[in-house]
Amino acid sequence: MDTEIYFCRWIGCTISFDDPEHLYIHLTNDHVGRKSTGNLCLTCHWDKCDVTVIKRDHITSHLRVHVPLKPHRCQFCSKSFKRPQDLKKHEKIHSE
Secondary structure (H helix, E strand, O other): OOOOOEEOOEOOOOOEEOOHHHHHHHHHHHHHOOHHHOOOOOEOOEOOOOOEOOOHHHHHHHHHHOOOOOOEEOOOOOOEEOOHHHHHHHHHHHHO
16 A cells, blocks of 8 residues: 655755645644744745735645645535535535
């Protein structure tokens, strides 16, 4: 069985993970940080990205474009989505 490896491509980081969820947690905890601990970063330093936002929840949402994480699964057809609002929109097709 082949196990995919997910590399952190944040500038200066060389850590890898065997699960995209662990990569996402690493990004939010170690690179984005928190205002309360004085290490909040609102600029994405993933490879050549450099997107800058004004709120922590915006940067954590943005990071999902870099991480193949789709935790929101449709209860009707099992299709998965990165964002809960995309799942909600999709599930409407099952009730039409």
